[in-house]
Amino acid sequence: xxxxxxxxxxxxxxxxxxNDSTKLVCDKLDLELKEIDKWICCGxxxxxxxxxxLGIALxxxxxxxxxxxxxxxxVAPCAACFNRLRSADFEVKHSGYTAERVGYIxxxxxxxxxxxxxxxxxxxxxxxxxxxxxxxSKPLKGLKVANYYGCLLLRPSLVMKLxxxxxxxxxxxxxxxxxxxxxxxxxxxxxxGASLAIPETEIVLDLSKKIIDSAKNAGADVIAVACPLCxxxxxxxxKQIGKKFGADYSTPVLYITQLLGLALGIDPSKxxxxxxxxxxYPVLRAKNIL
Amino acid sequence: MARIGVFVCHCGENIGRTVDCSVVAxxxxxxxxxxxxxxxxxxxxxxxxxxxxxxxxxxxLTGVVIASCSPLMHEKTFRRAVQETELxxxxxxxxNIREQCSWVHEDKVLATKKAVDLVRLMVEKVKRxxxxxxxxxxxxxxxLVIGGGIAGIQAAxxxxxxxxxVVMVEKSPSIGGHMAQLSETFPTLDCSQCILTPKxxxxxxxxxxxxxxYTEVESVTGYIGNFDVTLRKKARYVDDSxxxxxxxxxxxxxxxxxSSEFNxxxxxxxxxxxxxxxxxxxxxxxxxxRCTYFKNGKCKACEKFCDRNAIKFxxxxxxxxxxxxxxxxxxxxxxxxxxKNNKNGIKGYGEYGCGEDPDIIDSLxxxxxxxxxxxxxxxxxxPSDGKVPETVVFLQCVGSRDKAKGMEYCSKICCMYTAKxxxxxxxxxxxxxxxxFYLDIRAGGKNYDEFVRRAIEEDGAIYLRGRVSKIYRxxxxxxxxxxxxxxxxxxxxxxxxxxxxxxxxxxxxIVPLAQKLGVGYDxxxxxxxxxxxxxxxxxxxxxxxLAGACQAPKDxxxxxxxxxxxxxxxxxxxxxxxxxxxxxxxKVYESTCAGCGFCIEACPYKAIDNKAIVxxxxxxxxxVAYINQGxxxxxxxxxxxxxxxxxxxxxxxxEQIFSEINSLFV
Numbered sequence: 001x002x003x004x005x006x007x008x009x010x011x012x013x014x015x016x017x018x019n020d021s022t023k024l025v026c027d028k029l030d031l032e033l034k035e036i037d038k039w040i041c042c043g044x045x046x047x048x049x050x051x052x053x054l055g056i057a058l059x060x061x062x063x064x065x066x067x068x069x070x071x072x073x074x075v076a077p078c079a080a081c082f083n084r085l086r087s088a089d090f091e092v093k094h095s096g097y098t099a100e101r102v103g104y105i106x107x108x109x110x111x112x113x114x115x116x117x118x119x120x121x122x123x124x125x126x127x128x129x130x131x132x133x134x135x136x137s138k139p140l141k142g143l144k145v146a147n148y149y150g151c152l153l154l155r156p157s158l159v160m161k162l163x164x165x166x167x168x169x170x171x172x173x174x175x176x177x178x179x180x181x182x183x184x185x186x187x188x189x190x191x192x193g194a195s196l197a198i199p200e201t202e203i204v205l206d207l208s209k210k211i212i213d214s215a216k217n218a219g220a221d222v223i224a225v226a227c228p229l230c231x232x233x234x235x236x237x238x239k240q241i242g243k244k245f246g247a248d249y250s251t252p253v254l255y256i257t258q259l260l261g262l263a264l265g266i267d268p269s270k271x272x273x274x275x276x277x278x279x280x281y282p283v284l285r286a287k288n289i290l
Numbered sequence: 291m292a293r294i295g296v297f298v299c300h301c302g303e304n305i306g307r308t309v310d311c312s313v314v315a316x317x318x319x320x321x322x323x324x325x326x327x328x329x330x331x332x333x334x335x336x337x338x339x340x341x342x343x344x345x346x347x348x349x350x351l352t353g354v355v356i357a358s359c360s361p362l363m364h365e366k367t368f369r370r371a372v373q374e375t376e377l378x379x380x381x382x383x384x385x386n387i388r389e390q391c392s393w394v395h396e397d398k399v400l401a402t403k404k405a406v407d408l409v410r411l412m413v414e415k416v417k418r419x420x421x422x423x424x425x426x427x428x429x430x431x432x433x434l435v436i437g438g439g440i441a442g443i444q445a446a447x448x449x450x451x452x453x454x455x456v457v458m459v460e461k462s463p464s465i466g467g468h469m470a471q472l473s474e475t476f477p478t479l480d481c482s483q484c485i486l487t488p489k490x491x492x493x494x495x496x497x498x499x500x501x502x503x504y505t506e507v508e509s510v511t512g513y514i515g516n517f518d519v520t521l522r523k524k525a526r527y528v529d530d531s532x533x534x535x536x537x538x539x540x541x542x543x544x545x546x547x548x549s550s551e552f553n554x555x556x557x558x559x560x561x562x563x564x565x566x567x568x569x570x571x572x573x574x575x576x577x578x579x580r581c582t583y584f585k586n587g588k589c590k591a592c593e594k595f596c597d598r599n600a601i602k603f604x605x606x607x608x609x610x611x612x613x614x615x616x617x618x619x620x621x622x623x624x625x626x627x628x629x630k631n632n633k634n635g636i637k638g639y640g641e642y643g644c645g646e647d648p649d650i651i652d653s654l655x656x657x658x659x660x661x662x663x664x665x666x667x668x669x670x671x672x673p674s675d676g677k678v679p680e681t682v683v684f685l686q687c688v689g690s691r692d693k694a695k696g697m698e699y700c701s702k703i704c705c706m707y708t709a710k711x712x713x714x715x716x717x718x719x720x721x722x723x724x725x726x727f728y729l730d731i732r733a734g735g736k737n738y739d740e741f742v743r744r745a746i747e748e749d750g751a752i753y754l755r756g757r758v759s760k761i762y763r764x765x766x767x768x769x770x771x772x773x774x775x776x777x778x779x780x781x782x783x784x785x786x787x788x789x790x791x792x793x794x795x796x797x798x799x800i801v802p803l804a805q806k807l808g809v810g811y812d813x814x815x816x817x818x819x820x821x822x823x824x825x826x827x828x829x830x831x832x833x834x835x836l837a838g839a840c841q842a843p844k845d846x847x848x849x850x851x852x853x854x855x856x857x858x859x860x861x862x863x864x865x866x867x868x869x870x871x872x873x874x875x876x877k878v879y880e881s882t883c884a885g886c887g888f889c890i891e892a893c894p895y896k897a898i899d900n901k902a903i904v905x906x907x908x909x910x911x912x913x914v915a916y917i918n919q920g921x922x923x924x925x926x927x928x929x930x931x932x933x934x935x936x937x938x939x940x941x942x943x944x945e946q947i948f949s950e951i952n953s954l955f956v
Contacts, residue, residue: 167630167640186762186769217764 003122004071004114005033006062008042008081015078015228017272021257022077022119024271028264029127029135033075036066042084045195056098057105059088067112077119077257079152079227083160085116090159118153120170120226120256121162132177136263139179142287145259146185146220147171148211150192150230165189171224171256178263185218187211192233201240208233209241212251221283222252224259231255235277252280262289292417295326295351296409297342299333299358301388306331308392310402314357317406321413325349334364339371346375353416357385357409378421380873380941385412407954414953418946422873427920429515430615431864432457436507436803439467440486441838441849442620443493448857449618450498454864457612458493459521460503462551464569465490467622471552473660473668475846476710477741483568483663490570504575508609510806511896513920514833515615515869525605527576528562533600535572539592540564548580550665554655556673557665562592562601566663576601616833616860619809619817620853621800623839625654626689626697626793637695639688642761642790648674649768650761650788652688653707660714670718672787679722679786682715683770684708685758686728689793697793699814702843704791705732709742711789712751724751725783727758727772735847754781761788794843807834817841827856835859874924874941878915883936885913889928897921898928 011019026033039062041047048055063085066074076082092099092110103110117125123132149168157165168189172182190211193204212234215223225231231253238249253276261271268290273280284290296318300306311329318327326349330338333356345351354377356368361384369379387405395401431454435446438460446456458465470490472482494501508520528539543560550559552566559565561581564574582589583603593601628639629646638644649672651659658664659671672679686708690701705728712724731753733739745751756773763769767784774781796815804811808831810818817840820828827835837853838844844852863869880903890898901916915928915937929937929944938944 164637164640167644186760186764190760214762 002032002034002071003117004066004069004074005035006039006042006066006074006076006081006085007035008039008076008078009044010078010080010228014232015255017275018077018228018231018255018257021255021261021266021271024266025257025260025264026122028261028266029123029132031122031127034071036062036071036074037069039065042081044080044084048084048087053098053101053105055084056088056091057102059084060092060102060110061106061108063089063112063114063116064106064108064110066114068108071114073115073117075117075119075122077226079118079150080229082116082118083152086159089114089116118162118226120174123174123260124170129173129177132174136178138263138265138289140259140263140287140289141179143180143284143289144183144219144221145175145180146183146215146218146223147175147188147256148192148215148223148225148230148234149189150225150227151189151194152229153226154189171226174256175224175259178259180259180263183215183218183220185214185220187214190214192230194229194233197229197233197237201237204233205237205241205244208237209245209249212238212241212249216251220251221287222254222259222280224254224256226256238278250278252276252278252283254280292323292353293325293349293351294321294323294353294355294413294416295342295345295349296321296324296328296355296357296413297333297338297345298327298329298387298405298409299338299356300329300331301333301358301392302331305358305388305392305405308395308398308401309387309405310398311405313402314387314405314409318355318357318409318413321410323417324413326351333358334367339368342368342371343375346372346377351377352381353413353419354382355385355409355412355416356382357387357405357412359388360384360386360390380422381416381419383412383416383419385409410953411950414949415946418943418949419941422940424870425873425875425919426868426870427513427515429864429866429869430517430613431455432612432614433616433618433860433864434459434507434517434519434612434614435618435620437467437620437622437838437840438462438465438493438501438503439620439622439838439849440469440489440846441622441840441853442467442618443486443489444850444853445618445620445837445857445860446493446499447489447496448854449860450496452857452861452864454498454861456496456499457519457521457614458499458501459505459507460501461506462565463504463526463563463573463575464565464571465493465501465503466566466568466570468654469846470566470568471554471654471661472657473662473664474710474714476706477735477737479710479713481662483661487568487570490568494570501571502610503571503573505610507803507806510617510808514831515863516920517614517617517833519612519614519617521610521612523608523610525578525607526573527578527581527601527603527605528574529600529602529605530571530573532598533573533596534598535564535574537564537574538595538597539574539601542591542595544589544591545580545582548577553658553665554652556651556655556658568663616835616863617807618835618837618853618856618860619803619807619829619840620837620856621797621803621840623794623843624797625652626695626795627652628688628790628792639695641759642685642688642788643763647761647763647768648672649679649786650790652790652792653704653711656711656789657707660711660718668718670715670722677786678719680719681783681785682712682722682724682787682789683758683768683783683785684711684724684726684789684791686726686791687757687793688790689795690791691729692793695793697795697814699793699843700732701791701794702732703794703845705730706735706738706741706845708789708791709733709745709751712745713749716749716751724749725770725785726751726753727756727770728753729755729757735845756781794839797840800840807831809834809836827852827859833863872924872941873919874939875919875922876917876924876926876928876937876939878917879936879938880914882934883914884934885915886933887915888931888933889915889937892927892931894925894927895921895923897923 043058545561758772835856
C-alpha cells in the first residue's frame with residue numbers, strides 16, 4: 001500500500017531532520033510514502049486567522065490533489081499540517097454550505113474520501129505495535145523520554161480523533177516499544193507558546209521553560225516531540241531560557257521518528273541528530289545508545 | 291332509540307378563539323339522534339357540570355358527547371358527573387376540539403367545520419357504547435422495598451408503621467447505604483450514623499418488616515396488587531440463624547489486605563467480614579473471590595474458630611418467591627469515577643491524573659476521612675503519607691454539568707456537602723485553608739444558603755468561581771491550576787489534598803432491574819417518574835413507586851420525603867381490598883377463535899394464554915385464546931393479528947371504530 005506524503009513547508013526547511021527520519025523509518029518498515037505532486041501550503045495559522053474559507057480551501061486543495069493522484073490516504077508528520085488537513089476535511093464533510101464554497105474556490109469536486117493520518121498514527125494503526133516490536137534491533141535501554149504532545153496533534157479532539165486530549169499515550173507507547181522508558185509527567189499537553197515565538201518571545205521562553213523543567217523533574221534524559229514548532233520552541237530557545245533564568249538548559253529535544261530510527265539501527269547522522277541546537281550525542285553516548 | 295346530548299366547551303379563549311362554538315352546537319343539533327346541544331364557556335366548571343347533569347335528566351339522554359379538551363385532561367371529570375345521574379359513565383365520550391383542533395389550526399371557518407366533524411364521530415361512537423363494568427382485582431397487602439439505603443429504610447418503616455407487611459431487599463451485606471458512610475450531615479451537622487443507625491435497627495426488628503440482605507431481585511411478574519417476585523438470596527457462607535456476630539472469624543482470617551468497600555478503598559478488610567461495626571444485620575459474609583479456601587482449597591480458619599459452627603462453605607444461592615401488591619424502588623446512586631476505565635464509556639479526567647494520585651480523592655472518600663468510624667478515626671490525614679493536609683482544594687462539578695463527559699445534569703448535593711466539608715475540615719484542622727472551585731453555588735433549601743455563607747464567612751473557606759484545568763504533582767504538593775473568572779486571573783494553588791465532588795450517577799446495574807420491573811429510565815439511567823410534577827413518586831408501571839436517588843440526585847431530606855410519599859401511596863393502595871381499573875380490555879369470541887395462538891405471541895404483556903374447552907365428558911373440544919383481564923392493557927395488538935376477527939376491544943370495538951369512520955362520508 002502506498003501513502004500520499006504531505007511534508008508541508010517545515011519538513012522541507014527548518015524541520016528537515018523530521019523529514020529525513022520519517023522517510024528513513026518508513027523505508028525500513030516498507031511503508032511507501034509518495035510525496036503528493038504539486039502540493040501547496042496547508043494555510044497553517046495565518047490562513048485561518050485571516051480568512052476562514054481560505055483556511056479550509058488551502059488544505060482541502062491538497063486533499064483534492066491527493067485524490068486526483070489516486071491516493072486514498074494522506075500522511076502528514078507536521079502536527080499543524082495534520083491539524084489543518086483534518087479540520088478542512090471535517091468542515092467540508094459537516095457543512096453543505098462550506099463544501100459548496102470550497103468547491104467553488106478550488107474549482108474541483110469536494111465529494112472525495114481521503115484518510116488523513118499523522119505519521120505516529122501510521123505506526124500505531126497501520127503497521128501495528130506487535131510488528132513494530134519485532135523490528136527494533138537496537139533497543140534504547142535506559143533512556144528516559146518525556147513525550148511532549150503539544151496542542152495541534154490532539155485538539156480539537158472531536159476532529160483529530162488521535163488520542164485522549166488530556167492524557168494522551170500514543171507517543172509513550174511507541175517510546176516504550178523501542179526499549180526506552182517514557183516518564184509520566186504533567187506537562188505533556190501544556191502550551192509551548194507556539195507562534196508567539198516571533199511577536200512575544202518572552203512568553204515562549206516562560207512557557208517552554210516550564211515544560212523543560214517539568215520533563216527534567218520527571219527524570220527525563222530527552223524530550224520527544226512530533227511537531228516542528230514544538231521542536232523549534234523547545235530546542236532552539238534553551239540558550240535564551242538559560243540566560244533569562246540564570247541556569248543551564250541543555251535537554252535534548254528529538255523527533256519521535258528519530259528515536260524510532262535509532263531503535264531501528266539507522267545511522268544517527270542520517271537521522272539528522274547533528275542538526276539540533278542542543279546536542280543529543282552526549283546523553284545518547286552516556287546511555288550507551290551510540 | 292338513542293338520545294344524545296352534545297356539550298360544546300369554549301375553554302375560555304382556548305377553543306372559542308379559533309372555533310365558533312355556537313355554530314358547533316347548532317350544527318350538532320342537526321345530527322341524527324342528537325336531541326340536545328349547547329355551548330358554554332367552561333364546561334368543566336361546576337355550573338358546566340350541572341348543565342350536563344340537568345340535561346341528562348330533562349331530555350332523558352342515553353349518551354353524552356363533551357366537545358372540549360383531551361380525554362386525558364377531563365374524561366374522568368365528566369364521567370364522574372355523568373355517573374351521578376345514574377347514567378353509566380361509559381356512555382360519556384369526549385370529542386377533542388382543543389388539542390386536536392383549536393390549538394393546531396388558525397382558520398376559524400375550517401376549524402369550526404372540523405370541530406363539527408369531530409363531534410359527529412363521537413356521536414356515532416357513543417351510540418354504540420355499552421355500559422361497561424370496571425374490572426376489580428384483588429390486592430396483596432404486602433409491599434416490596436428494593437434497596438436498603440435511607441430512602442428504602444424510610445419507606446419500609448412508614449409502610450410497616452401503617453400496619454402493612456414489608457419485604458425489604460438489599461443487595462449488599464448490610465443496610466444503611468451511602469448515608470452510613472457519611473460523617474456529619476448538612477445543614478445542621480448532626481452525625482449521620484447517630485440519626486441513621488437507630489432506623490437501621492428498627493427496620494431489622496420491626497414486626498412487619500422481613501429483611502433480606504445480600505439479596506437481589508431475580509424476576510418480577512404480575513401487575514399492580516399482584517406481583518410475583520423471585521428473590522435470589524446470595525450465599526453468605528455463614529448461617530445467619532446461628533451466627534452471633536462475635537467477629538472472631540474476621541480476626542482470624544489470614545486475608546487482611548482487601549480494600550474495604552465501606553471505607554471507599556481507604557481501609558482494609560478481611561475476606562470474611564462485616565462491612566462496618568454498626569452493620570445490620572451484624573452477620574459476616576465471605577468474599578468468595580478473595581477467600582483463601584475458595585481459591586486454594588485450604589485454610590478454613592474462620593470455620594475452626596467459630597464456636598457456633600456457623601460457617602457453611604457449602605451454602606448455595608437460595609431462591610425465595612414472594613407475592614406483593616406494591617413495589618418501592620429505592621436503589622440509590624453511585625459516584626462517578628474519574629478513572630480511565632469507566633462504565634458506559636464515560637470518559638475519565640486525564641487532566642486530573644485519572645485518579646492515579648492517592649491524594650486526589652473523591653468526596654465520599656473525604657467523608658470517610660472525616661468520619662469517626664473511618665480509617666483515620668476522624669482525623670484528617672491524607673492517604674499518601676498520613677500527613678495532616680494544610681491546604682485542601684475542593685473541586686465542584688467534576689463530571690456533572692459537563693457535556694464532554696456525557697453528564698449534563700447538576701448533581702444537586704455537591705454544593706452543600708462541599709461547604710460542609712470545608713467547615714468540618716476547618717473544625718478539625720484549625721490552621722488549615724480550604725479552597726473551593728465552583729461554577730455556581732446552588733444552595734436552594736431550608737437553611738441551605740445560610741449554611742454556605744457560614745462556611746465562607748465564619749470558617750474562612752475561599753471560594754473561587756472557575757474551573758480547574760490541571761492537577762499535577764510537584765514533589766510533596768499537588769499543583770492545582772485553575773481560573774478565577776470573577777477576577778479574571780489564573781490561579782495556581784499548591785495543595786496537600788484535592789477533593790473532587792464527582793457526579794452522582796445511576797447505579798451501574800440499574801438497567802436490568804428497571805427492565806424486570808417495566809420502569810422507564812432516562813439517558814443517564816435514572817428511573818423515570820410518571821409525571822415530573824404531578825406524579826413524582828409513581829412510575830408508568832402501576833403499583834411501582836420510586837424513592838430516593840435512583841430517580842435523580844437527591845439529598846437526605848428529599849430522599850426521606852419521597853420515601854414517605856411512596857409509602858403513603860403504598861398504604862393507599864393497600865387500604866382497598868380490591869382495585870378498580872378501566873374495563874378497556876380485549877375479549878375473545880370463543881365460538882370463532884381457531885386457537886392459532888398468534889395473539890399469544892403478539893401480546894407484549896403476556897396477558898393471553900391457551901384455554902381448553904372441554905365437553906361434559908371432559909373431552910377436549912378445542913383450544914381458544916384466554917385473556918387475563920388483570921394483565922391486559924388494552925393496547926389492541928392482538929386484534930390486529932387475529933385472522934378470524936375473534937378478538938375485540940371493549941370500548942373500542944370494530945363496530946364503533948367503523949361507524950366513526952363512516953360518519954365522515956355522509
